[in-house]
Amino acid sequence: MSSSKSSHSQPDGQFDQPIEERTDEHATLSDAQPLAAQLPRPITLIINTRSRRGKAMFDEAVTAVKGAGIPIAEAHAVKDKAASERLLRREVEAGAQTVILGGGDGTLSGCAGHLVNTPVAMAVLPLGTGNTLARSLGIPLDLSGAAQTIAQGHIETMDVGRVNGRTFLNSVTLGLSAEIAHALDGDIKKRLGLLAWPVVGGRVLWRHRALRLKISSAERSFSVRTHQLVISNGRYIAGPVAAAPDASVQDSCLRVFALGNAKRRSLAVNTLRLLLGRHVDYDESRYFATRALRVQSALRAVDADVDGEINEKTPLDLEVLPGALRVVVPRGFEAESV
Numbered sequence: 001m002s003s004s005k006s007s008h009s010q011p012d013g014q015f016d017q018p019i020e021e022r023t024d025e026h027a028t029l030s031d032a033q034p035l036a037a038q039l040p041r042p043i044t045l046i047i048n049t050r051s052r053r054g055k056a057m058f059d060e061a062v063t064a065v066k067g068a069g070i071p072i073a074e075a076h077a078v079k080d081k082a083a084s085e086r087l088l089r090r091e092v093e094a095g096a097q098t099v100i101l102g103g104g105d106g107t108l109s110g111c112a113g114h115l116v117n118t119p120v121a122m123a124v125l126p127l128g129t130g131n132t133l134a135r136s137l138g139i140p141l142d143l144s145g146a147a148q149t150i151a152q153g154h155i156e157t158m159d160v161g162r163v164n165g166r167t168f169l170n171s172v173t174l175g176l177s178a179e180i181a182h183a184l185d186g187d188i189k190k191r192l193g194l195l196a197w198p199v200v201g202g203r204v205l206w207r208h209r210a211l212r213l214k215i216s217s218a219e220r221s222f223s224v225r226t227h228q229l230v231i232s233n234g235r236y237i238a239g240p241v242a243a244a245p246d247a248s249v250q251d252s253c254l255r256v257f258a259l260g261n262a263k264r265r266s267l268a269v270n271t272l273r274l275l276l277g278r279h280v281d282y283d284e285s286r287y288f289a290t291r292a293l294r295v296q297s298a299l300r301a302v303d304a305d306v307d308g309e310i311n312e313k314t315p316l317d318l319e320v321l322p323g324a325l326r327v328v329v330p331r332g333f334e335a336e337s338v
Contacts, residue, residue: 038154039328040097040121042073046111047127048084048103049077057143061102061125064143068151072100081107085114092120098328100150104128105170109307113167116160116324123150123328129239130308132170136234136249138330138338149330156333157323158249161233163316168307169249169325171237172318174295175211175228175259176267178305210262212298213314217256217290224286227267228259229295231318235338244287245277248335252322257287292319 045065047058058077065072074091078084081103088099088111101111102125115122126134126141137158140146161168210225232243232255243255259274260266261284273279280287297314304312 039070039123039150040119040155041071042096043070043098043100044091044096045072045075045100046084046087046091046102047075047077047125048081048101048107050080057102057127061127061143061147064147065100065125065150067144068147070100070147070151081110085110089114092118096120098123100125102127105130105132105307106309108133109167109169109309112160112169112325115326116167116321119326121155121326121328123153125150132236132239132307133234135236135240136170136335136338137327138333150328153328153330153333155326156250156329158325158327158335159233159252160321160324161231161254161318162321163231163304163306163318164312166306166312168233170234170307171230171232171243172307172312172316173228173230173237173305174213174302174314174316175226176208177228177238178303178310179208211302213302214296214298215256215286215293216296217288217293219290220286220288222286223298224258225262226258226260227262227264228271229256230259231256231293231295233320235335241275242277244280246336248338250323250335251289252320253289253291254293254318254320255287255289256293257285260284292317294318 045062047061049058062075076087078087084103084107091099092114097119098121099115100123101108105128108124112122124134124137124139125143125146126139131141134141134146139149161172163172208227210227211229212223212225213229214223215221230237230243232247234249235242235247237243247255257279260270266284270279270282270284273282279285295314295316295318301313303310304314304316306312
């Protein structure tokens with residue numbers, strides 16, 4: 001894998017580590033028809049090849065983007081999430097105005113943190129397992145459809161969440177899902193996709209102990225024993241599972257709810273209610289919307305799953321930043337109904 005030769009200059013001494021990437025020699029799309037005239041330029045394409053489909057799909061992604069007529073200046077394949085973020089910072093500082101990111105939700109969330117409250121727009125090629133953000137933005141899950149949507153779409157703003165200063169786009173969860181995320185490995189996710197979660201979840205559930213949590217916000221303050229707490233920012237929290245019937249990436253609030261009480265039967269019943277979109281009406285869910293909250297654990301520090309990555313522990317201070325990220329969405333985009 002060779003180093004890329006960016007058409008933009010790199011500031012001296014900007015990075016402590018080399019960027020793991022390669023640039024396709026045919027990826028500069030000067031021969032593409034400029035159909036995406038509404039996208040600010042220069043446009044950069046970054047693909048995380050460690051996401052579920054990234055390595056196998058890099059060439060196909062470049063072809064799809066070229067076929068859609070998007071005049072990208074650079075196309076890069078990187079080896080991991082950290083390299084994606086380093087390359088993104090470099091390209092933005094060098095003048096990129098639109099960044100097309102191909103990867104899973106963890107990659108997108110990490111990269112979005114560097115674009116919050118900037119004029120740079122983010123477009124999404126869904127290459128992960130759940131592709132939750134793509135669903136919340138109405139982006140087709142196939143590469144050709146996603147590329148065409150980017151070419152024909154327009155830019156709007158979306159809300160982002162912050163947890164202990166870290167950006168998240170979809171959700172923060174505590175409890176069973178965090179333990180499942182610990183148990184998942186890359187091979188299982190690549191082989192089973194979304195099915196990896198229930199398969200591994202069945203093994204984890206029998207030994208999982210309910211959490212004792214304290215939730216504090218301007219709207220509500222209470223203590224709860226539960227196997228799962230969810231704080232969502234987008235319309236969807238995991239693949240096609242919606243946070244609430246009216247949730248969206250433009251509603252300027254976080255949705256908070258528990259999946260039942262300390263009993264496993266309650267967890268099962270309330271998970272079914274969530275899948276059916278009926279959880280908001282039940283007292284056991286403790287459902288409410290807020291712009292900021294604090295989550296504390298009574299007995300010990302508890303891991304938090306942030307957009308699929310275990311990288312925070314309680315206590316958690318969470319807030320929503322309305323309209324803080326510019327994103328490419330389809331024509332006729334309606335955030336509450338995608």
